[in-house]
Amino acid sequence: MIPLSVPNFEGNELKYASDAVGQGWVSTGGAYVSRMEDMLSEYTSSYAVACQSGTSALHMALYDLGIKYGDMVLVPTLTFIAAVNPVTYVGAEPVFMDCDDSLCIDPDKIDEFCMTECKYDGQNLVHTKSGKKVKAIIVVHVFGNLADMEKIMDIADRYNLSVVEDATEALGSRFEYGRYKGRIAGTIGDYGALSFNGNKIITTGGGGAVLSKDKDRAMHIKYLSTQAKDDPHFYIHNEIGFNYRMTNVQAAIGCAQMEELEEFISRKNKNHQIYLELLEGADFGYILPFRDNIRSNKWFYSLVINRVKCPLDIKTYIDDLSKEGIETRPIWGLIGEQKPYQKCVSYKIEKAKYYSERIINLPCSTNITKDQIEETVGKMKKCLKIAENCQ
Ligand SMILES: Cc1ncc(COP(=O)(O)O)c(C=O)c1O
Structure with missing residues (x-):
């Protein structure tokens, strides 16, 4: 895995x-x-x-x-x-x-x-x-x-x-x-x-x-x-x-x-760049960019799935990737919709809903290898395409 x-x-x-x-x-x-x-x-x-x-x-x-x-x-x-x-x-x-x-x-x-x-x-x-x-x-x-x-x-x-x-x-x-x-x-x-x-x-x-x-x-x-x-x-x-x-x-x-923090940040940045390059032009989604002109620690990588090409429930893609040995996860359920908070005020929630229905987080450990990233992207292409072709 x-x-x-x-x-x-x-x-x-x-x-x-x-x-x-x-x-x-x-x-x-x-x-x-x-x-x-x-x-x-x-x-x-x-x-x-x-x-x-x-x-x-x-x-x-x-x-x-x-x-x-x-x-x-x-x-x-x-x-x-x-x-x-x-x-x-x-x-x-x-x-x-x-x-x-x-x-x-x-x-x-x-x-x-x-x-x-x-x-x-x-x-x-x-x-x-x-x-x-x-x-x-x-x-x-x-x-x-x-x-x-x-x-x-x-x-x-x-x-x-x-x-x-x-x-x-x-x-x-x-x-x-x-x-x-x-x-x-x-x-x-x-x-x-x-x-x-x-x-x-x-x-x-x-x-x-x-x-x-x-x-x-x-x-x-x-x-x-x-x-x-x-x-x-x-x-x-x-x-x-x-x-x-x-x-x-x-x-x-x-x-x-x-003592290792800066090295970890450097690896996170390099690995993010590898994902960006490998996924350039993919029709099933894109890697969410970080804000311009910041030095980000790039802690987590988010794939924003194209829901027109990949309309199945996000769980399907996550399960298929898991069967292929790739651990991913969905972004959080909106907190204002969780049981303890449903009665609280939520103000004009639009983008949060949009992204929560589209994002999966990809493997991003600091010790992930380039080969493993390539394997992840290869399996993503397979799983997300299969689902697309099923439609
Ligand atoms: C956004 C955010 N806030 C708070 C926490 C809570 O941190 P901890 O798990 O150390 O209590 C986490 C992570 O777990 C988090 O991602």
């Missing part, structure tokens, strides 16, 4: 993890956690707090922003559900927004929603129908692409909204143009969230981090993630904290992965 996305442990992972175990530092104390934070801080030019998952990073960001029961948060409908659930954890309500052709949240639709569905009193943006305050936007940088942060930050400034960047899929992606030239995903809004889950560009098994440009904010997140201990010896707690700190064993693996 050529897998969709598997971790790559070609570096010092085993050495550092054994070292952590050998030293007996396996929980949330230990030098690797601070080292991982230092490496992330240096890489992103921001303050980084290591935690247990991308989900916990998003939870703490929203909690620290004071988002609470009765508030609304604008979120993408085309994303993994973990980007949205933390809104519910803090008692607030998500409002589902469409994507643009980058698959990231569409700033023009956000703007339109704020203008037509809300009223701004100079301090608060109030959703007219429900009377609830819209407090923040969660931006997901989908598959390593970058959302249109200039427009999003302008809207946030205009309506006094906080911005949390879910950069879980985009570690290392950065703008090469405009106002945010040189800025890495997750360092533009109030907070950024990273994930180091097994399929991400680097992994710690499970893990994540919060990024912030503001040292005090980052330190407060660290305090919250370690049970809000005001005095570590006498158990004094002045706030309600979480047990969300990354462990030393996870961080040991993470430090080794950070």
